[in-house]
Amino acid sequence: EVQLVESGGGLVQPGGSLRLSCAASGFTFSNYEMNWVRQAPGMGLHWISYINSGGDNIFYADSVKGRLTISRDNARNSVYLQMNSLRAEDTAIYYCARFGRDGGRLQFDLWGRGTLVVVSS
Amino acid sequence: DIQMTQSPSSLSASVGDRVSITCHTSQSISTYLNWYQQKPGQAPNLLIYAASSLQSGVPSRFSGTGSGTDFTLTISSLQFGDSATYYCQQSYASPYTFGQGTKLEI
Numbered sequence: 746e747v748q749l750v751e752s753g754g755g756l757v758q759p760g761g762s763l764r765l766s767c768a769a770s771g772f773t774f775s776n777y778e779m780n781w782v783r784q785a786p787g788m789g790l791h792w793i794s795y796i797n798s799g800g801d802n803i804f805y806a807d808s809v810k811g812r813l814t815i816s817r818d819n820a821r822n823s824v825y826l827q828m829n830s831l832r833a834e835d836t837a838i839y840y841c842a843r844f845g846r847d848g849g850r851l852q853f854d855l856w857g858r859g860t861l862v863v864v865s866s
Numbered sequence: 867d868i869q870m871t872q873s874p875s876s877l878s879a880s881v882g883d884r885v886s887i888t889c890h891t892s893q894s895i896s897t898y899l900n901w902y903q904q905k906p907g908q909a910p911n912l913l914i915y916a917a918s919s920l921q922s923g924v925p926s927r928f929s930g931t932g933s934g935t936d937f938t939l940t941i942s943s944l945q946f947g948d949s950a951t952y953y954c955q956q957s958y959a960s961p962y963t964f965g966q967g968t969k970l971e972i
Contacts, residue, residue, distance in 0.1 A: 780962070782910075790902075790910060790953055792962040804960040840909055844957075851957035852900040852915035859909055 747771035747855065749841045754860030757831055761864070765826040767841030767857055775819040778844035780853065781826050783837040791837075795844070796824065809835075831864045838862075868892055868956050872965035879972060883944045887968045889937045889954035898958035901930055901939045904967075905950045913952075914939060946972050 753765040767779070781794045794815040795804040803815055814827040824841060838859040845854030869892035879885050889899065897917035902910040912921045914930035917937055927942045941948055949972045954965040 789951075789967045790904075790955070790964040792955075792964065795960060795962070806961045845915075847915060847919065850898055850916040850919075851962075852912055852921075853902070853910070853955070854912050854915070854921070856909040856911070 749843065749855060749857035751839065751841050751857045751860040754839065754862045756863045756865065758866050759832060759864055761831050763828045763831065763862060765828065765839055765841075765860055765862070767824045767826075769822045769824070769843075772843075772855075774822040778846075778851070779815075779817060779824040780842045780844060781813075781815060781824075782840045782842050782853070782856075783835075784840070784859075785834075785837045788837075794826065828862070831862075833864050836862060836864050867961055868895065868959060868963055870954055870956060870963050870965040872952075872954055872968050874968060875966065876969040876971070879944055879970065881944055881946060881972060884940065884942045885944060885970065886941075887939045887952055887954075887970075889932075889939070889965050891935045891937075891956055894934045895956050895958035897933050898956055899930075899932065899937045900955045900957060901928075902953045902955065903948075903950045904953065910953065941970075944972055948972060 750768045793806045796815045800817045812830045817824040840859045841857040842853040843855040871890045899917045901914040904910040918930045951967045951969045
């Protein structure tokens with residue numbers, strides 16, 4: 746089955762760290778660009794990070810730059826999000842999303858079910 | 867950053883109705899525009915990509931038009947299962963921004 750499964754969420758104190766993982770299966774992971782998208786409670790979708798298939802081209806949203814680090818291990822079919830210096834406003838469901846390419850266009854064509862991160866004392 | 871403005875923010879319609887949701891971008895993005903549906907408690911689901919291409923498995927009552935800065939998602943013949951929040955998203959340039967969402971109640 747083609748799927749993405751996130752893990753690693755939980756409750757963390759402000760200033761703390763957390764590492765999220767996303768395990769891919771059912772497709773050739775190393776061929777795809779990957780992203781993290783988050784959704785605060787009751788709010789909309791917010792893209793936060795991108796990594797290309799080789800792991801050497803990375804983008805971040807300004808809101809997380811310097812605190813969150815995306816990485817991937819193609820041998821393990823996984824993408825990661827290291828989250829440091831966490832703030833209350835980082836509380837959200839974090840989704841792993843695959844970038845599909847069609848005719849040069851990019852779209853989030855496969856999503857995981859998400860993992861919840863709560864930053865609170 | 868490319869700003870995305872969706873309208874309306876919410877709407878109510880009846881089974882069988884035809885509804886349209888619009889998305890305006892702050893700069894021209896050609897057809898680098900996608901539409902997603904998100905039901906409560908679920909991950910988003912891709913409906914339309916490249917402004918007008920229907921994702922595999924998505925019913926043909928969903929359609930998308932537009933290019934440049936103005937785009938429209940149309941749902942013809944609404945069904946109860948179409949109750950959801952709909953988001954537009956641009957993939958023209960990072961950051962890959964989303965619209966604020968349109969909540970559709972049937």
